[in-house]
Amino acid sequence: MPAAHPRYKAAAVQAAPVFLDLDASIDKAIGFIADAARQGVSLIAFPETWLPGYPWFAWLDSPAWGMQFIQRYHDESLVYGSPQALRLAAAAKQHAITVVMGHSERAGGSLYMGQWIIGPDGETIAIRRKLKPTHVERTIFGEGDGSHLSVHATPLGRIGALCCWEHLQPLTKYAMYAQNEQVHVAAWPSFSLYKGGAYALGPEVNNAASRMYAAEGQCFVLAPCATVSKAMVEMLCTDDVKRQLLQEGGGFTVIYAPDGRPLAQASSETAEELVIAELDLGMISLAKAAADPAGHYSRPDVTRLMFNPTPGDRVLQFAMPGVEVSRPALDEANAAAGATRAAAG
Secondary structure (H helix, E strand, O other), X not given: OOOOOOEEEEEEEEOOOOOXXXXXXXXXXXXXXXXXXXXXXXXXXXXXXXXXXXXXXXXHOOHHHHHXXXXXXXXXXXXXXXXXXXXXXXXXXXXXOEEEEEEEEEEOOEEEEEEEEEOOOOOEEEEEEOOOOOHHHHHOOOOOOHHHOOOEEEOOEEEEEEEHHHHHOHHHHHHHHOOOOOEEEEEEOOOOEOOOOOHHHOHXXXXXXXXXXXXXXXXXXXXXXXOEOHHHHHHHOOOHHHHHHEOOEOOOOEEEOOOOOEEEEOOOOOOOEEEEEEEEOOHHHHHHHHOOOOOOOOOOOOOOOOOOOOOOOOOOOOOOOOOOOOHHHHHHHHHHHHHHHHHHO
């Protein structure tokens, strides 16, 4: 008898968050999770930094102008282990669904562009951070490390995730392909910025990146894409120039098959909806037979990737010769470092 391959429904969210309101956005996220479960969905993916919303203010004016939003953005970003995070985990467990949430992660005094994979039991499968924030994002967010380029074995297949223009980084993509990724979440913020002025930021180029990822990696790609709401425009666009730079809509959510074929896509760029498709992981072997860039279609004698998956721990305590360090403090520091590695891996 042929081997059985996982086959299930997956959903990509297209919607605007309740901008800069973490609790209200989590309420909205839980609503989508419940709706997806009612429709028999086993995996649901959210856009980039959907909690508490993508920081569009960084693209609209000077850094000094954008600073008026920074404190609130920091305060409304998600902290792992917080009551808000526990609500999301509880929703995943209640509805027995795997959730991939895109969010601004607050850790100490810094923010990171995070993706959190929560299993159907409410337990964390993985947390990751965008390896290199793009352009003005670097005025707000810190960087991830090699441990955040990981693919994770689950009952739904080997799942991985990247954010936005990480899909334009060839070596980053290859590191994921080499881990036999089967289902990939390509999280995007919205394609409504600089319309008519920056083609590279639009839906044609960026959906092509998601589509090419599916064809190159021979994997399913869920590409959730947020929308910009009228309320967001009213808050951020305080003059005619800004209203031209950032417009409502911008949602172009698609789910792709391992051969690059679109399986489902949003009904319009302003619609708030679940884009749902059935994934049959048995399709992957057919695509791999044609081209496996990290397998039979590679030439490691000519080109190879050097990949360092080591967590980038910021602080490691150690004992200097002749200097006494209290064991409790040293044990606590080492335990914290170990927990960070475990969470990241």
